[in-house]
Amino acid sequence: MSVRISEYATRSREAIRDRPEVRTAVTGATVAFDEKRRRAYGEVDADSWRRWAEGVKNHLLTHLDDYLAEAEAQLEANGADVHWARDADEARQIVLALAARHSARSVVKGKSMLTEEVELNPALERAGIEVYETDLGEYILQLLDEPPSHIVGPAIHKTLEQVQHLFADRLETDPGGDPDELARAARDVLRDAFINADMGITGGNFLVAETGTVALIENEGNIRLTTSLPRVHVALVGIEKLLPRMSDLAGFLQLTARAATGQPIGCFVSLVQGPASAPGDDGPEEVHVVLVDNGRTDVLLHEHAWEALRCVRCGACLNTCPVYRQTGGHAYGWVYSGPIGSVLDPGLLGLHEAMPLPFASSLCGACFDACPVRIPIPELLLSWREEAQQKGLTPWKERAALAGLATAATRPPLYRAAARIGTRLGATRAARKLPMLSDWSNDRDLPRPSPHTFRQLWRQGIK
Amino acid sequence: MSGSATRDRPESRGDLGGARARILARVTRATATRGKLPHPGRLETPPAPDPATPPAPTTTFVKRFTSQCGEVATPDPDRSPRDWLTSFINGLGDEVNAIAIGADVPARLQPHPPDMPPADAGTAGGESPGQSRHAPAVAGPRNSPQPLHHAVPPEHAGVGISLAWGAVAETGSLILPSTGTRAVQLLPPVHIIWVPAGRVFARLEDALLELRAELPAGVGLHSGPSKSADIGQTVVTGVHGPGRCIAVLES
Incomplete structure (x- = not known):
């Protein structure tokens, strides 16, 4: 999605003044997510889990070159192809070339913030390829031509009434249809898409270096289908998403689900090692993993901001943030919104591009308490503010x-x-x-x- | 496609203009400026509420799996698994018009074909004519008028039957390897999964470490039915994957 961060002041004001339903929907959803997260943290020794996860990611980020090489070697040993993309353009070129090689006409997608970041869908559509977002929330937004407003619940800013109108108009459902009927209508459209797709495209929550495993967490089963039915699976994975070992994955799968939605684990987890090889396996013939930098090495090289690369994209900091709850994610103007967006976007895009996000916070500290990998978001906000002051970027x-x-x-x-x-x-x-x-x-x-x-x-x- | 064939392709290293080398060089530069931080070792997941008498993994599994809307069925020990499963499926109701069976489900865990008498003692573990049609499920006839039959394409089946590699107590998860048929695990609205006796692991880490030695191309962890709260924050089940997920614990 295009960067509109500089309009933050205007767009947040407009969201609150002109679309009160957004605030109601977002506050309702985030308060519920946050309560579930608190309950799920309370069931385990969350403090030690978070310290452990912080330690694993710090180890990973200080040995990242070794682990990237190990992940690549393992994936190739599993029969997968590994590609490297320095920026959004390279990532798009790699996927477009794969689509062209397989004469792909139709693509199903699992929810992926990285594909939003590199603006993959418009590029595929320009190449004449039909793209289906298959996560229910993402599908709603695709019909509306809107970007996601939350990392985990992309359409939490939409009310039931808005979806009823949309589906009545586009899928000919009953205007008063309940969520079950509406979901069934979307399922019917997307079921055909799954069965007919030439290619499945996903992100990746984790990539285990030891085994070359791309791990994906979800609740609907759409990612399981995206990685299983089409002949070709392409996973775009940020280089910071690695984990050293399989035993680390066991902890991160549980901690991420508890932080994101308060579940002990996502309803579905896909572990993708490579293309189908065993008799009886009806999975993809080819698996491609695209390792994407797109600003991540800039963040890694930054004296303070590198700690934001521990982020597992659970959305817990958004849910607990008193500022995010007022406006939802769109006001922030880019893919990553809320507290984590305010510290990650300046690193990925450059501070100038991300102004005034480091200032869009009351520094209350709730985000740090929620973060499963203990990213010191308030401290990072202050260090970005200081840098903005030094560079003359403040008003x-x-x-x-x-x-x-x-x-x-x-x-x-x-x-x-x-x-x-x-x-x-x-x-x-x-x-x-x-x-x-x-x-x-x-x-x-x-x-x-x-x-x-x-x-x-x-x-x-x-x- | 074999691994060596994929690696032989010139573009397999996907190295647009030296992207790989450039990215790795920048990463190395960044890690060189910062001390190497040690790995913290294993995560200790929480102890059981009463360490003196920790619940059996199976008990915890049932509790966690059902709390995530999964269902658990226990076969009748006095009947053969086939007989029990056949009646169980018949009891599911009218929506069950056809069954798809994973490629790795052994004959003794498959329901009887409709033309077979369900209580025939000779079928347990035996070789009956219907069995060879189980794998791969997509090879079967389409839309048979029979109320119950084997080997339909999974997209037309009302029930899918799979065999789990194992289950995990602490997360309430079933571990489904891709050596079964993925479409059977995902497309039918009702998914019935056999969990072999003695295959319930207390901790996810233990299961993944054992699985690591024989890791198939794909693995699915299923912890209950498909769910979404994307419309008006109301939970609906069966959005893309199965709407019912029934674990059958072999005794």
């Missing part, structure tokens, strides 16, 4: 205000004078007219400052 008013504060704070007589003016002015309505404060004070009562400055009180001996 001129703010920079001017901070420069003014710095001047005053290093000159005691100036500071004293300014503080005295502040205490008097703050008590009047004139404060509302100050250009720096109007955005903040328009919607709030400005607290009345003390009539005396701190220094005056100090001299008098404060009690």
